[in-house]
Every structure is written in C-alpha cells, then in structure tokens.
Amino acid sequence: MVLACIMIHCKPGTAPEVMETIKSIKSVRRVFETLGAYDVVVEYEFPSLEKLGITVYEIARINGVIATETLIETIM
Amino acid sequence: MAQMLVLMHAEKVSVLDIVKNLSKMPYVVDVFPTFGRFDVVAFCSVEKRDDVGALVKRIASLQGVLKTETLVEI
Numbered sequence: 592m593v594l595a596c597i598m599i600h601c602k603p604g605t606a607p608e609v610m611e612t613i614k615s616i617k618s619v620r621r622v623f624e625t626l627g628a629y630d631v632v633v634e635y636e637f638p639s640l641e642k643l644g645i646t647v648y649e650i651a652r653i654n655g656v657i658a659t660e661t662l663i664e665t666i667m
Numbered sequence: 668m669a670q671m672l673v674l675m676h677a678e679k680v681s682v683l684d685i686v687k688n689l690s691k692m693p694y695v696v697d698v699f700p701t702f703g704r705f706d707v708v709a710f711c712s713v714e715k716r717d718d719v720g721a722l723v724k725r726i727a728s729l730q731g732v733l734k735t736e737t738l739v740e741i
Contacts, residue, residue, distance in 0.1 A: 621710060623740040624741050625672065626739050632672045662674075662703040662704070663701060663703065664699040664700065665701060
C-alpha cells in the first residue's frame, strides 16, 4: 500500500462537515481540520493510482470543497 | 493531543536521510517522501500545543531541510 497526503481548501465554515464525510471513506488513516494554508488534511492509504484518483474525485465533489492538492508517496 | 502536518522542501540528495531521521523522532507518527510541490511530509502528534514550536524547529534544523510549512489541527 502507498500513502498520500490530500490537502483541501473549503468554503468558510464547511470544514467540519467535509471532515465528517471524509471520515466515512475507507482507508483514510487520518483526517483533521487545520490552521494555515489548507482547511482539512487527509492521510490516505491506497492500493492503486486509479483508486487514489477515484477517491480524490469523490472528495473534490463533497459540498464545501473548493480545491484539493495531493502529495503521493514516492518509493525511493 | 494535537495533530499537525509538516511539509518540507529538501535537498534531493538528503531526502532519504531526512525520512530516516524523522521516523526515529518522537511525536512523528508517519513520514514519507513525496512527488509534487513538497519533498517530504511528516504527520505528527504532540501532547501539548506548546510542543509544536519546538518540534518544528527540530525538524527544520535537520541537515538538508530547506523550508517547512506547518498545518496545525484546530
């Protein structure tokens, strides 16, 4: 399994609901609301890039989500 | 407990050493090198908010770490 860090910009005031919705997604290791450049941060474990793409698209469609940025683990 | 995410820009040649050092550091729960805008990502969990500054300073002082950006849980 590979890890990804997904960082999310939300409409003001929507971060708590966005976070609750994300908690229900399978293989999410960690999700928390943050101060700083992003509003919600997710640590996600995925078996394939295709599965990651589907999940990021699912997150991007949650009501309140404006934009996402994904950092994928490199195997060095 | 407070969680935080530390994003790092690092010298490419130092990335593996940084990941190795961070994985041994207290309060660091997950660390991995990444594709994309940042080179290393570290998920941390500190007991008290006052520990945030000290941990970030420690991470930023590692050999090869150029710049850090920290996202602290609210």
